[in-house]
Amino acid sequence: MIPVRATFEKRRRAKYISHLDLMRCMQRAFKRAGVPIWYTEGFNPHAYLMFPLALSLGCESGCECMDFRIDGEMSMQEAMERLNRVLPPDLQILSVADPVHKHTDITAADYAVTIDCAEDTAAEALRQSWDTFFAQPEILVEKKTKRGTAQVDLKSQAQLLGADTLENAVRLHLRMPAGTSVNVNPSLLTDAFLAWLPENAADVHTGMIHAERLAILCADGSDFV
Amino acid sequence: MNLFEKIEPLLLRVQKPARYIGGEMGSVMKDKADVKARFAFCFPDRYDVGMSNLGMKILYSCINARPEYWCERVFAPDTDFEALMRENGLPLYGLESLEPIRDFDFIGFTIGYELCYTNILNMLDLADVPVWQRDRGESIAPIVCAGGSCCCNPEPIADFVDLFFLGEGEELDLEVMDLYVKMRDAGATRSEFLRAASQIQGVYVPSLYDVTYNPDGTVQAVTPKDGAPATVKKRIIENFDQCPVPEEFVVPFSEIVHDRAVTEVLRGCLRGCRFCQAGFLYRPFREKSPETVCRQSRVLIENTGYDELSLCSLSTSDHSQIEEMMDGLLTFTETEHINLSLPSLRVDNFSAGLMNRLRRVRSSGLTFAPEAGTQRLRDVINKNVTEEELMRTCRIAFSAGQTSVKLYFMMGLPTETDDDIRGIIELAQRVVDLFYEGERRPKGKPVQISCSVATFVPKPFTPFEFHPQDTREMIAHKQKILEEAVAGHKRIRASWHFPDTSILEAVLARGDRRLSSVIFGAWQRGCIMDAWSEHFYYDRWLAAFADAGLTPEFYANRDRSYEEVFPWDHIDYFVDKKFLIRENEKAKQAATTPHCRLSCANCGVIRETGHPCFTYN
Numbered sequence: 001m002i003p004v005r006a007t008f009e010k011r012r013r014a015k016y017i018s019h020l021d022l023m024r025c026m027q028r029a030f031k032r033a034g035v036p037i038w039y040t041e042g043f044n045p046h047a048y049l050m051f052p053l054a055l056s057l058g059c060e061s062g063c064e065c066m067d068f069r070i071d072g073e074m075s076m077q078e079a080m081e082r083l084n085r086v087l088p089p090d091l092q093i094l095s096v097a098d099p100v101h102k103h104t105d106i107t108a109a110d111y112a113v114t115i116d117c118a119e120d121t122a123a124e125a126l127r128q129s130w131d132t133f134f135a136q137p138e139i140l141v142e143k144k145t146k147r148g149t150a151q152v153d154l155k156s157q158a159q160l161l162g163a164d165t166l167e168n169a170v171r172l173h174l175r176m177p178a179g180t181s182v183n184v185n186p187s188l189l190t191d192a193f194l195a196w197l198p199e200n201a202a203d204v205h206t207g208m209i210h211a212e213r214l215a216i217l218c219a220d221g222s223d224f225v
Numbered sequence: 226m227n228l229f230e231k232i233e234p235l236l237l238r239v240q241k242p243a244r245y246i247g248g249e250m251g252s253v254m255k256d257k258a259d260v261k262a263r264f265a266f267c268f269p270d271r272y273d274v275g276m277s278n279l280g281m282k283i284l285y286s287c288i289n290a291r292p293e294y295w296c297e298r299v300f301a302p303d304t305d306f307e308a309l310m311r312e313n314g315l316p317l318y319g320l321e322s323l324e325p326i327r328d329f330d331f332i333g334f335t336i337g338y339e340l341c342y343t344n345i346l347n348m349l350d351l352a353d354v355p356v357w358q359r360d361r362g363e364s365i366a367p368i369v370c371a372g373g374s375c376c377c378n379p380e381p382i383a384d385f386v387d388l389f390f391l392g393e394g395e396e397l398d399l400e401v402m403d404l405y406v407k408m409r410d411a412g413a414t415r416s417e418f419l420r421a422a423s424q425i426q427g428v429y430v431p432s433l434y435d436v437t438y439n440p441d442g443t444v445q446a447v448t449p450k451d452g453a454p455a456t457v458k459k460r461i462i463e464n465f466d467q468c469p470v471p472e473e474f475v476v477p478f479s480e481i482v483h484d485r486a487v488t489e490v491l492r493g494c495l496r497g498c499r500f501c502q503a504g505f506l507y508r509p510f511r512e513k514s515p516e517t518v519c520r521q522s523r524v525l526i527e528n529t530g531y532d533e534l535s536l537c538s539l540s541t542s543d544h545s546q547i548e549e550m551m552d553g554l555l556t557f558t559e560t561e562h563i564n565l566s567l568p569s570l571r572v573d574n575f576s577a578g579l580m581n582r583l584r585r586v587r588s589s590g591l592t593f594a595p596e597a598g599t600q601r602l603r604d605v606i607n608k609n610v611t612e613e614e615l616m617r618t619c620r621i622a623f624s625a626g627q628t629s630v631k632l633y634f635m636m637g638l639p640t641e642t643d644d645d646i647r648g649i650i651e652l653a654q655r656v657v658d659l660f661y662e663g664e665r666r667p668k669g670k671p672v673q674i675s676c677s678v679a680t681f682v683p684k685p686f687t688p689f690e691f692h693p694q695d696t697r698e699m700i701a702h703k704q705k706i707l708e709e710a711v712a713g714h715k716r717i718r719a720s721w722h723f724p725d726t727s728i729l730e731a732v733l734a735r736g737d738r739r740l741s742s743v744i745f746g747a748w749q750r751g752c753i754m755d756a757w758s759e760h761f762y763y764d765r766w767l768a769a770f771a772d773a774g775l776t777p778e779f780y781a782n783r784d785r786s787y788e789e790v791f792p793w794d795h796i797d798y799f800v801d802k803k804f805l806i807r808e809n810e811k812a813k814q815a816a817t818t819p820h821c822r823l824s825c826a827n828c829g830v831i832r833e834t835g836h837p838c839f840t841y842n
Contacts (some may be wrong), residue, residue: 013248016236021478028250028344028476028530045562058237087529088248177478208234 002070005099014090017053033082036072052103109178110214115131116207129201244272247320251475264296265326269344270302277483286471297321306762317352339733340756345746367829379794383431384741392459427460465511485533494539495821502684515550533689551582573614594633598648624665635696637681650710676758678725695730700724731781739794801829
């Protein structure tokens, strides 16, 4: 039995596959690919497949992880090649390796979030309003949890690693808490920004927001592998 | 024109966006520069319903098997996405190329349910294609076509459609596409193409027929013009066992209604239940050999990655080699963690051998369809199921550990009395009693019998096509009888629906061409997704009827004489009207007709196929 951690990308059309659907999609991909994946034992055996960190719907990524075990004579390299032949082009495995970290080692994730300007808005104006928004001492939002809603201060949670003013957009580089216990989606922050705009910068209008996860990180800042 | 950039900003604003962006495993991508014709295969309901449709999977693979054709899938957007599409000027597009279907050569609808007619209009409108056939002009593309069981009476939607496919489409659709490419390349107009296509068996071009009416509103005559045939025959596949089937499905990301591999094991039905339209439309009865079923199932499982396989037919236990087939399937499904399910089993040939094989594959409850509560009424409808057979089957099921049985019934059947309705609950109670008599019943578990009672809808090409549907008042009365009858029976649950959708279904099923304006009027009033109770507005339909000077009662509740010209009389599904009349007369006497394997009832199919369906000893 070979434990494998696969890193895969989820882009374009594939980024609209929900986390629950991704599990089913991958299970079917293993069957199609003929990769002998290990089945759990017990009353209702099912393919053992773990995703250490869920990716929110619509977020792109080139650093998603999936754990499985090969139960038979097949190298992890061959498993990857076979899977890529049956997976959609927007959902491809980039590398396979022995798992090093435990899932609980994950503490943060980095994101690039690009906020497009509406046609009537200049990128500088959008950038300025973002800077004002993020300079607030507190950014309080309601976050849905398993036990109802809780108030979260995003200012203390989000780390702004950088911001670029592009031609028609502003790109933010954010580090957010992530992991099995706390997980903060960068869309919470952009949603708060969009809600803040009408009262504080009424003439600034935004277009589409693109989010991409850039890295999954451990406590010491190293990549989760 | 790829619409990805226009679609994407809308996706995170709607429920289940994966339905609108394609890219699933098994979806067929081609380069449009390499293909000669593009077919938009439209299912007039939501993605999760349409993606479950086997007919669509079959024809998608048939068309795409030809390198020069590209077939794409199109579904009705849910109301949230439709609103955004209209707001942002996003036209209806194919899920493969993400390009507008108005630029395709064919826009084809598969129609299996009358209550999706308004969705056809809505999808054409979303696609920027004129909904009325007469407004489409002489440029040849796009040809709006339709197929599927509802097209046996195409008249209510005749004014919206250029061309109907009658019967089985595996060969027919490609023949029509071949003709189209040839004529388009020669510069033909829409009407020139339609005239030529009307000469192909199985093609019905409604604009080539004039309909006149009698003063009482019934059809006087349907008159062909421009050389169109007086009667249009359906098409069937000659060799069903060897007919190509999809070796791959488009496997969706999001959950759909039937999310599994499906193998068709037989087509047609030999039973002749008098209420069942499918049982007459899909004749003759044809089987696939167990070897073919096993081979096709295995390929499909390998290519799709599904862990569930379902056998599909109108009556799976009527397959002459069902046990051999099950044995063949079980050899690989068990070792490869595949769940096997067999819907459509009958109680009169459900053997212990079959039960034993079924026990190995699933633990869910069993479902049977006695359809009527008394033997007299079961004989009227020619269900040919006796109470002893139902009891025998339930006994087998109970001793095998089952504790729940679901029974399907209808109300509003011809000759039905209040006693027949009470008979539903009396029959269910005898099943409950049987459970407690059983010595090998599962201990400590109560039995649960669910009776689902649907409202009967008389359909064309059945012996009951002459019958009035029960009025709303009659149905309400019978539902009350049922409610009173089930009260106090703790182990029986009965369920039924409000009858308005069944009434509309009855109207549209046996309607004529004048209903086009009613359907249009209802759609203009905002009716779409009529099959979904949360979107069903009967008052809007009634207003549309009033505007057109028509009534639903004329279509649903009128006793039709044998002499009347029906709107679908020029459509030939190989089943003779004379046979339907004979069967209707026998129904009045509660006399049954044996199934086709026992003796030939002379339905008319033999006239077309030229040989008996079975060899009789």
